[in-house]
Amino acid sequence: MLTLRYQTRQDMATLKELSEITGLSMNTVSRALRGHGYISEKTARLVRDAARRLDYRPNRAAQALRRRTSSEIAVLLDTYDAPHLDKLAAIKECAVQRGFTMGVYFTSEDYPSSAFRTLLPEVLESAPAGLILITSSDTILRKGVELRKRLPCVTIVSDPVPGGDCVYVDRCQGAYDAVHYLFNKGRRRIAFCETFQSENRKKGYLKAIQDFGLPCIFIPGSLKNPVLIRNAGYLNGKLFATMPTPPDAVQTSDYMASGLLAGFAATGIKVPQDIAVLGFDNRDFAALLNPPLTTLAQPNFDIGKNAANLLFKRIDGGLNGEPEAVRISMALMLRQST
Amino acid sequence: MLTLRYQTRQDMATLKELSEITGLSMNTVSRALRGHGYISEKTARLVRDAARRLDYRPNRAAQALRRRTSSEIAVLLDTYDAPHLDKLAAIKECAVQRGFTMGVYFTSEDYPSSAFRTLLPEVLESAPAGLILITSSDTILRKGVELRKRLPCVTIVSDPVPGGDCVYVDRCQGAYDAVHYLFNKGRRRIAFCETFQSENRKKGYLKAIQDFGLPCIFIPGSLKNPVLIRNAGYLNGKLFATMPTPPDAVQTSDYMASGLLAGFAATGIKVPQDIAVLGFDNRDFAALLNPPLTTLAQPNFDIGKNAANLLFKRIDGGLNGEPEAVRISMALMLRQST
DNA sequence: CTGTTAGCGCCTTCAA
């Protein structure tokens, strides 16, 4: 059974108690614990032992009040997208190691109380030590650059943000690599299905087919809803069957790919024999499709870790450093669809 | 462009400023803002106007220090499961409406700093006003019941927790309803594929086939990893094809269902003509499978909302109420696999 | 109905 010496904050030891027990002043105890200023080795040990014995934990509210800034890292998300959980876990992990907490804030147009302009004040209200923005909204990114003057602020994005600290996933390079891989596998008619927010992916595709001297087979589309995308994919898949010289490979989003696979199955097109399908994002379901989908993965945990590290660099080093853009590359997850 | 009158907590107005502006004592201002104690309508309005003008926001650190409890709702998750995001969103929504913040904590065996026994102190450290535990761990649930004496504490679970406040999803009833539905559709040989943590689902299945006088076709299994489950499903699907009198319907998890569909496709079994497939959980990918999967959905947003409401009931009403168990029923999402 | 007083627990001077 898990037992603790306290069940609420009120049961926890305070500096004062430590000072009474050790016979030192509160101040000395405080400094010893934080390792600030001059403290003799002996006193330091004395204090640390007492603190450990009482399982002392500083009162964060008091710290925040006094220091005028809390030890919270605020993370702002603009979608409820599942992969974000990994990023959060990574940020959390880094935060804990440094004695920071993590506050999560969701922006969403769906809920009035979560609109960015009402949410941001709420975030600032907690006086966070730093801010991580996971978003594709220009408004939010601009605000991030502006806030950076006063508050360490790192964004997680798909394109580098000028003037701001950011971690970005090189989706363009990812798509390029995907086409390269398909090319090496002997595919020569590589199609691209466009979806919502696929600009960078498209760039990579276009650059690659040019570099490798391949024809451009571009299927436009701009749907946002996963299920609608899937249905569009289904129709696209059937469409391929009617083409005189159909593609022998497709690069597209995981959602679209799920529909394509269904469309191909319906028309007897064999994957990967007749056509290779290569997705994007490595969503949970990619491995569950039929056949399991080869796809480009975002290293989400890594992304979170890099963002947190960059943020702490600013928290430690002040706000005068040059903005940095950390590039994260995508990884190809090989499965049976290629 | 979004502009605020402050960029950090330090720029924000304080009670003292409000008191200077209005000519009232800090105390009066404070009471007027909180609506506590006697305040004349005139003063109240005066204060509220000034507060709005300066966009006053109470300093949460100071409040927490003084009140000895913060205005944070702590939520503890023991998996990174995607559906939890909806629950979080709902809890957050309720919290914001009441002026509370939400702190999210992940327990995970994968990361040492996230083990429950190190995490719980961290949670308590922030002196939360209440705690929501989303977990299937017995240790954690027991601790929840114990904590309840000191701290409002609601669990989100699959079985009611004796002695504790909880919101539970009636998975047993869900499975029962699923079989009932299949029965009404004329299916008479309804199989059940067991998976990790499917006890309640199994109970519902067994009860239903008994009530409707159907044969029990039980395929055991206890895998945990989604991809392995999917592969097992694929094999199960092929297995069905070899049976002298195969089932005409299956109830199982979404993961297993994804594999079954692949297995059926490989052996020429038609869904839903030859066999109906009915999943469980309505995961993101259910609608993306081929054919789109009929499945039982957990109303995650609803679950979160109920948990938050129950928690606030305790926060408002003290810790002496009788423990409550709120039952949430599952909903059948009809798609093309049945 | 309103004001005064006294801290909550911690950290930053400054003095010893």
Next chain:
DNA sequence: TTGAAGGCGCTAACAG
């Protein structure tokens, strides 16, 4: 190297 004093912003208890 250590201690004493003061105050961060807010609220509870009490007095007017």
